[in-house]
Amino acid sequence: MKFGDFHGHKTVVLENEFFRLECLAEAGPRIVRLIPAWTGENLFAEVPDAVTNTSSGEYRYLGGHRFWYAPESLSRTYIPDTHGLSVRPVSKGLRLVGSRELTSGLQKTITIQISSSKPFIIVRHKLENQGRSSIRLAPWAITMMRTQGVAILPQQYGNVDSDGLMPNRKFALWPYTRWDDPRLRLGDEFILIQSDLTKHAMKLGYFNPHGWLGYAYDDVVFLKRYGVRSDEEYPDYGCNSEVYANFRAVELESLGPLVELAPRQNVIHTETWEVYKDAEIPKEILGGKSLKELLS
Numbered sequence: 001m002k003f004g005d006f007h008g009h010k011t012v013v014l015e016n017e018f019f020r021l022e023c024l025a026e027a028g029p030r031i032v033r034l035i036p037a038w039t040g041e042n043l044f045a046e047v048p049d050a051v052t053n054t055s056s057g058e059y060r061y062l063g064g065h066r067f068w069y070a071p072e073s074l075s076r077t078y079i080p081d082t083h084g085l086s087v088r089p090v091s092k093g094l095r096l097v098g099s100r101e102l103t104s105g106l107q108k109t110i111t112i113q114i115s116s117s118k119p120f121i122i123v124r125h126k127l128e129n130q131g132r133s134s135i136r137l138a139p140w141a142i143t144m145m146r147t148q149g150v151a152i153l154p155q156q157y158g159n160v161d162s163d164g165l166m167p168n169r170k171f172a173l174w175p176y177t178r179w180d181d182p183r184l185r186l187g188d189e190f191i192l193i194q195s196d197l198t199k200h201a202m203k204l205g206y207f208n209p210h211g212w213l214g215y216a217y218d219d220v221v222f223l224k225r226y227g228v229r230s231d232e233e234y235p236d237y238g239c240n241s242e243v244y245a246n247f248r249a250v251e252l253e254s255l256g257p258l259v260e261l262a263p264r265q266n267v268i269h270t271e272t273w274e275v276y277k278d279a280e281i282p283k284e285i286l287g288g289k290s291l292k293e294l295l296s
Contacts, residue, residue, distance in 0.1 A: 045249030105131015232257030
């Protein structure tokens with residue numbers, strides 16, 4: 001395996017002709033860098049100094065991709081993960097196995113597999129209950145994108161019943177979110193969240209039937225896809241997709257359905273990641289529009 005460094009943290013590296021991917025080698029599981037070959041820049045945010053103090057100690061965000069579980073709470077969500085990781089090679093990738101959380105009994109694993117012929121990554125998240133009690137939770141995959149880009153949230157459009165009389169959209173807002181936030185742009189087919197250095201945070205969640213979220217930075221688009229279960233219950237008023245923005249990063253968040261995770265059981269939540277140059281974005285993703293048309 002090839003190794004690197006992320007602000008003093010040892011990393012293990014996966015590469016192909018399209019990008020360089022770096023994961024923490026001793027903490028996490030975390031994926032901290034995704035660098036397209038044609039830009040040489042990390043698409044993920046790097047926030048080594050961002051910290052939340054909890055009763056369990058300092059939780060360090062660091063940046064990049066992390067694996068949580070919902071509903072969010074200060075006592076169980078922000079458990080430090082700075083040691084105890086093991087890294088195992090798998091076909092076309094790596095398996096990052098975190099240490100068992102002492103307070104919850106949960107163990108987090110992220111398995112990464114990269115395509116040898118496409119800018120395509122499979123990221124499989126597994127939560128296993130190694131404790132003695134059942135826990136009600138939803139797997140929650142969070143990707144911190146660098147600032148100065150635009151988050152793309154596809155909307156539900158069209159009728160959900162033959163008469164067109166039933167509502168077709170529902171949103172969740174967090175207490176610090178304002179509808180008049182200048183970063184937020186509500187469109188008929190897409191919601192856009194423009195990232196800038198505004199310190200005031202915002203967060204929006206919704207049930208996204210399309211099963212993808214995007215982020216445009218310069219001439220690059222990052223796309224994450226995930227499964228959708230319209231017959232299942234999701235956390236946060238039924239959200240399977242959430243976006244958080246502040247001056248440090250924009251988080252693209254996907255959630256799985258709520259489950260009652262019994263001892264010795266596990267739940268898996270899979271994302272696929274794609275990275276495109278502007279001119280190569282599949283037309284069906286943006287409703288036939290170019291990225292320039294969408295953002296204008």
